[in-house]
Amino acid sequence: MFGFAALVVSAILSQAQAHYTFPSLIVNGVTTPAWANVRQTNNFNSQAPVIDVTSADFRCYNSATGASASTIAVAAGSTLGIACDQTIYHPGVVNVYMAKAPNGNVSTFNGDGAVWFKVYQITAVTNGGSSITFPAQNVPSVSFTIPKSLPTGQYLVRMEALALHSANTFQGAQWYISCGQISVTGGGSGTPGPLVSIPGVYTGNEPGILLNIYYPVPATYTQPGPKVWTG
Numbered sequence: 001m002f003g004f005a006a007l008v009v010s011a012i013l014s015q016a017q018a019h020y021t022f023p024s025l026i027v028n029g030v031t032t033p034a035w036a037n038v039r040q041t042n043n044f045n046s047q048a049p050v051i052d053v054t055s056a057d058f059r060c061y062n063s064a065t066g067a068s069a070s071t072i073a074v075a076a077g078s079t080l081g082i083a084c085d086q087t088i089y090h091p092g093v094v095n096v097y098m099a100k101a102p103n104g105n106v107s108t109f110n111g112d113g114a115v116w117f118k119v120y121q122i123t124a125v126t127n128g129g130s131s132i133t134f135p136a137q138n139v140p141s142v143s144f145t146i147p148k149s150l151p152t153g154q155y156l157v158r159m160e161a162l163a164l165h166s167a168n169t170f171q172g173a174q175w176y177i178s179c180g181q182i183s184v185t186g187g188g189s190g191t192p193g194p195l196v197s198i199p200g201v202y203t204g205n206e207p208g209i210l211l212n213i214y215y216p217v218p219a220t221y222t223q224p225g226p227k228v229w230t231g
Contacts, residue, residue: 018089019047022159022178026081026141027072034085038180040067047085049163049174053209058199059111060158060179068107069181076187077148082159082180083141090163090174091134091213094142095225096120097158097198098150106154106181116158116201117192117229120144129219136161147231149190154183158198162224168212170204190231201225 021041023034035044042057042064043049050057057063074080082096097116101109122136136142142159156179163174201224202209208224 019043019049020087020089020161020176021047021085022082022161022176023085024083025072025157025180025182026083026143027074028078031081031083032072035067035069037069037072037182038178039069040065041178049176051171051174053175053202053204054199056199058175058177060156061177062179071106071154071181071183073185074146074182075185076146076150076152078146079143080146080157080182081141081143082157082178084139087138087140088136088161088176089138090165091137092161092163092165093124093134093208093221093223094120094122094136095160095162095223096142096144097160098192099156099158100151100192101154101156104154106156106183109154109156111156111158111179111198114195114197114200116196116198117194118226119147119229121223121225121228123223124218124221126218126221129217132213132217132221134164146184147188147190147192147229149188149231150184150192151190152184152187154181156180157182162209164211164213167210170210173204173209188231192229192231194226194229196226
């Protein structure tokens with residue numbers, strides 16, 4: 001009986017360790033304290049993923065915490081990082097979205113409506129059906145360049161890591177999400193787009209969300225969401 005109980009505990013711990021959050025930004029090479037510039041998510045303790053892409057939690061996953069955060073300045077054209085509390089354990093892909101606060105105060109901005117645009121992605125690498133690999137897997141952070149032409153202002157930065165290890169059934173895909181708050185300085189006159197709503201950008205039936213990554217091995221992979229806006 002003791003041995004069985006130990007196995008159960010081990011399995012639970014293993015499953016918990018396989019989940020993760022994104023509590024920090026990396027600005028000018030410095031990792032910010034957890035939940036200082038990122039809104040504390042519902043799963044800050046449980047690390048449980050979101051599975052319903054139509055739920056309110058799919059935006060910033062903070063319906064239970066109601067959390068805001070401090071806003072940190074980031075220069076247009078510089079590198080912004082989003083740090084995981086461990087590593088992105090599961091095979092999958094990454095999308096990073098941004099949305100500008102229309103009233104100039106991101107702390108009171110909920111991200112309603114078609115205001116989100118994609119600024120970065122890490123997709124899967126396929127080889128005609130012989131293999132599929134995931135460059136985002138096992139990385140401790142994701143970094144990208146804030147487009148130089150992005151207009152000055154305050155923004156939400158939304159990280160989504162899509163885990164595909166159980167994506168062969170509807171709502172089997174797991175989403176690990178967080179929203180940081182930044183103030184972009186020295187920006188330009190670009191027009192970000194296409195703009196999408198979150199939730200609303202996905203149905204959960206897209207070929208890059210509902211698929212079996214193991215057998216048959218996908219010959220191609222279609223990254224979910226709009227094209228990346230590079231400025």
